[in-house]
Amino acid sequence: MILMGIDSSTPQASVAILKNGQILSQADVDATSTVSSQILFLIDKVLKSTDLDLMRLDGFCLTTGPGSFTGLRVGASILKGLLLATSKPYVKIDTLEAIALQATPTSNKICAILDARKKEIYSAYFFENDGVLERLTPDRALSPSQLCQEITGPTVFIGNGLSLYGPLLTSELGRKLILTQNKITDTVAACAARLAESRFTTTKTKKLSNLTIKYVRKSEAELKFK
Numbered sequence: 001m002i003l004m005g006i007d008s009s010t011p012q013a014s015v016a017i018l019k020n021g022q023i024l025s026q027a028d029v030d031a032t033s034t035v036s037s038q039i040l041f042l043i044d045k046v047l048k049s050t051d052l053d054l055m056r057l058d059g060f061c062l063t064t065g066p067g068s069f070t071g072l073r074v075g076a077s078i079l080k081g082l083l084l085a086t087s088k089p090y091v092k093i094d095t096l097e098a099i100a101l102q103a104t105p106t107s108n109k110i111c112a113i114l115d116a117r118k119k120e121i122y123s124a125y126f127f128e129n130d131g132v133l134e135r136l137t138p139d140r141a142l143s144p145s146q147l148c149q150e151i152t153g154p155t156v157f158i159g160n161g162l163s164l165y166g167p168l169l170t171s172e173l174g175r176k177l178i179l180t181q182n183k184i185t186d187t188v189a190a191c192a193a194r195l196a197e198s199r200f201t202t203t204k205t206k207k208l209s210n211l212t213i214k215y216v217r218k219s220e221a222e223l224k225f226k
Helices: 035-050 069-086 095-101 144-150 161-176 188-203 220-225
Strands: 002-007 014-019 022-028 059-063 090-093 109-115 121-129 132-135 140-142 155-158 177-179
Touching: 002 035, 002 069, 002 188, 014 035, 014 188, 022 035, 022 188, 035 069, 059 069, 059 188, 090 095, 090 188, 095 109, 095 121, 095 132, 095 188, 109 161, 121 144, 121 161, 144 161, 155 161, 161 177
Parallel strands: 002 059, 059 090, 109 155, 155 177
Antiparallel strands: 002 014, 014 022, 109 121, 121 132, 121 140
16 A cells, blocks of 8 residues: 655645655655745655656645644645546544554653644644554644643653744653653654554545634634624
């Protein structure tokens, strides 16, 4: 099975090609450029590096949030175009779940966090059970202080929320905060592809109407409109 994973929900958006459990190629964006200007370039890059074309893929997967509202819409639009061009199936993958996979293997609870702006973070808890990532909570938007109040034991933190709120979390949580000791070699798109491969047979679809985005909270435009 050959799958293309696409993540445009995180600042370090990425694209990956997975074949039978092995990442053949992956690439992420230059942090100085916009996601929309690079994601198609990344798709072309990983296809060329693997000597593949779109029609040789068995399907796609896309991280569908939470994350950047603009990035999510860009990814959904690009995937719709790919689906119309190829008639291939796809799988939706939760962004925080793909991020949490970067922290495995671990025997501790995993907390995936993304900067949600407005002094909040997107967060969800996961636990690895016999090599399978299990979700413990739904995705939420909350303040770092609220998150700290929930942590009762050693927890592995992963995600770009650490770059902004790492010092605050360390101050509040002390030894309960654990940074992953694993060398992160897989991009979020690669992790999404790994998750999609394990559930491709049961969750794949070709219906564009099923390609929904998980925003978690309302956009600024929606709030201003009200």
